[in-house]
Amino acid sequence: MSETIIQVENLSKKYIIGHQPQERYVALRDVLTNGIKSLGQRLRPSKQQVPDPCHEEFWALQDVSFEVKRGDRIGIIGRNGAGKSTLLKILSRITEPTRGRIAIKGRVASLLEVGTGFHPELTGRENIYLNGAILGMSRAEIGRKFDEIVAFAEVEKFLDTPVKRYSSGMYVRLAFAVAAHLEPEILIVDEVLAVGDAQFQKKCLGKMEDVGKEGRTVLFVSHNIEAIKTLCTRGLLLEKGIIKLQEDVYTAVDLYSQLNLNSGINHIANIPLTSSLLLESFTYKIFSNELEFSLKIRSHKEDSYILSAVILLYTITGVRLALIDIGNKQQTKIPLYANQTINYFGKVRDLNLIPGNYKLGFAIQTTSGWIDRYQILDVLIEESINQNSTIFKYPSTVRGIINLKYDVEMSII
Numbered sequence: 001m002s003e004t005i006i007q008v009e010n011l012s013k014k015y016i017i018g019h020q021p022q023e024r025y026v027a028l029r030d031v032l033t034n035g036i037k038s039l040g041q042r043l044r045p046s047k048q049q050v051p052d053p054c055h056e057e058f059w060a061l062q063d064v065s066f067e068v069k070r071g072d073r074i075g076i077i078g079r080n081g082a083g084k085s086t087l088l089k090i091l092s093r094i095t096e097p098t099r100g101r102i103a104i105k106g107r108v109a110s111l112l113e114v115g116t117g118f119h120p121e122l123t124g125r126e127n128i129y130l131n132g133a134i135l136g137m138s139r140a141e142i143g144r145k146f147d148e149i150v151a152f153a154e155v156e157k158f159l160d161t162p163v164k165r166y167s168s169g170m171y172v173r174l175a176f177a178v179a180a181h182l183e184p185e186i187l188i189v190d191e192v193l194a195v196g197d198a199q200f201q202k203k204c205l206g207k208m209e210d211v212g213k214e215g216r217t218v219l220f221v222s223h224n225i226e227a228i229k230t231l232c233t234r235g236l237l238l239e240k241g242i243i244k245l246q247e248d249v250y251t252a253v254d255l256y257s258q259l260n261l262n263s264g265i266n267h268i269a270n271i272p273l274t275s276s277l278l279l280e281s282f283t284y285k286i287f288s289n290e291l292e293f294s295l296k297i298r299s300h301k302e303d304s305y306i307l308s309a310v311i312l313l314y315t316i317t318g319v320r321l322a323l324i325d326i327g328n329k330q331q332t333k334i335p336l337y338a339n340q341t342i343n344y345f346g347k348v349r350d351l352n353l354i355p356g357n358y359k360l361g362f363a364i365q366t367t368s369g370w371i372d373r374y375q376i377l378d379v380l381i382e383e384s385i386n387q388n389s390t391i392f393k394y395p396s397t398v399r400g401i402i403n404l405k406y407d408v409e410m411s412i413i
Contacts, residue, residue, distance in 0.1 A: 002069035003105070005186065005217050006091070011064040011100030013086050013241075017056045060086040061241045064100070068219070070185075073212040075232030075249055076221045077256050082238040084221045088112055088188050091219065106185025106217075107135050111176050120164035124155055124174055127163055131178045145181050152203070153177035173200060180207045186217045205231055223316060225253055225356065257380060273364070273371050276301035280341055284360055284377060289351050291379075295326070295344040295362055299336035306334045307365040309344060313379075314359040321358070324348065333367070353381050 061083045068074055076084050089095040091102065092110035109131075118127045128149055132142035150156055153174040155166075163171060180187060189208065208231055212218050222228055228235070228249060235252025237245040239259070245252050267283040280296040293311055308327030314320050326344045336342060358379040363372045 002071060004067050005070045005072075005105050006068035007101075007103040008067070008091075009065050009101045011061055011087075011090065011102065012059060012098050013061040013083075013090060013095065014098040015058045015060060017058050059241055061090075061097075064238075064241070064243055066236060066243060066246055068217055070217060071212065071215045072234055073208070073218045073232045074220065075228035075235045075252070076219060076238065077223075077225070077228060077235060077252060078238035078244075079259075081240070083241040084238055085112070085190055086241075087238070088190055088219065088221060092188055104186065108186045108188060109135060109179040109182060109184035110188040111172075111179045112188070112190045118163050118171070118175060121162055123162055124153075124159045124166070127174070128178055132182050135182055135184060137182060142182065145183070149174075149177045149181045152181065152207070169200070176204055176207075180204075180211060184216070186219070187211055188219045190221045201227075223357065225257070226354070229253055268376055273297070274366065274368070276304045277306075277336075277364075277366070277371075282362060282377065284379065286351075286379070286381065289349075291348040291351050293344075293346050293348075293360070296341055297336075297364065298339070298341040300338060302338050304336040305367050306336065306342060307367070309364045310362065311346070312361040312363060314361065316357045316359065318359075321353070327365070351381065355381050357381075 064083075064087065076087065078084050086095065088110065089112065090097050091104070092108060092112060094110070094112070119130065122130065128146060129139065129142055132139075132145075150159060153170075153176075155170055155174050158166065158170065163174070166174070176189070179189070187208065189204075205227055208218050208220065212231075212233075218231070220228065220231060232249045235245070235247060235249040235256075236243065237252045237256050244259075245255050267281060269279070269281040271279040273279050276299055278298045278300060280298045282293075282295050284291060284293045286292075295309065295311070297306070306327075308325070311324040311326055312320060313322040313324070324346065326346055334342065358381060360377040360379050361372070362376075363370055365371075
């Protein structure tokens with residue numbers, strides 16, 4: 001039976017959120033008076049504390065318990081605000097928990113966010129040795145890995161340049177190379193890999209897989225579900241700071257996808273666009289490989305005009321994938337009188353996108369210009385069971401963004 005390398009028991013983390021008071025201006029006298037009152041309350045606490053309206057408690061994690069075996073590759077998934085990054089920061093000893101217990105056996109290397117882990121004034125070369133020393137490695141041990149780190153990061157020309165002058169992509173490449181190659185027992189990686197290009201991300205996933213096969217432990221947070229399924233063997237699903245599920249990675253991903261499907265925003269309504277136009281509703285539905293959408297705009301004043309309208313589809317990172325022109329073909333003004341509604345209905349018959357999370361938005365053109373509402377609806381596309389193309393034997397992480405339809409013939413001569 002594998003050795004337990006991480007043990008987490010009843011872990012909780014509380015943050016205090018400050019709110020601005022309603023008054024626009026605060027005099028120096030008020031600041032001094034409030035400070036003295038606060039000090040007096042701490043020195044002479046009353047039995048009944050009055051809640052402070054300017055401060056709110058927020059529990060990022062609540063009673064989280066789990067264990068990780070040596071060699072496990074754990075994918076930590078959940079929506080934004082679920083507590084994933086907070087958990088990794090606590091495991092990396094960057095943030096202290098409010099309560100709970102953590103036991104970790106072995107060296108931990110973390111890659112959490114751009115800007116952490118390196119000293120900005122030091123060169124790339126100096127930061128490699130500094131990080132190795134922090135991990136408890138000797139200079140000779142670091143030297144044996146040095147060339148491999150530099151080659152992986154592809155920063156040979158900038159090795160003696162202070163890292164504060166690096167681009168975000170260069171910074172992440174070097175940071176990941178250092179974290180993965182200095183042989184920690186536990187490698188912790190957050191969504192920071194989204195900064196790198198596609199080729200670098202592929203290298204990183206391959207390296208993390210190698211680390212796991214060497215018997216070391218990987219904790220990986222990502223919104224790229226296909227990357228999670230490719231790399232990880234187990235999944236830990238967080239929901240509002242609480243563990244929803246600890247299971248094999250496919251079971252965890254299936255539940256996460258279902259939660260997104262059930263609670264994702266697939267409609268929006270009653271949003272003012274201009275002084276005379278109201279977004280009555282914007283909705284979509286997905287059936288197999290088809291996207292069906294509806295856009296309704298109401299006028300509540302006379303003499304409103306719409307010249308054109310488009311639906312916009314984006315990746316989760318904000319890259320525009322498609323523009324669907326739903327406006328009139330004659331490019332003439334469409335007059336709307338008070339309390340009239342213009343309805344747009346449409347269907348994309350062959351979506352041909354790889355499974356994953358996307359965003360849907362729209363824009364309309366009036367006589368005053370374009371009105372944009374970008375990336376306002378969450379779209380989850382799952383693998384279609386009706387597809388029989390041979391491309392689907394490959395994971396979506398290696399397919400690109402779209403699934404092309406094609407015919408191929410083969411002959412042997």
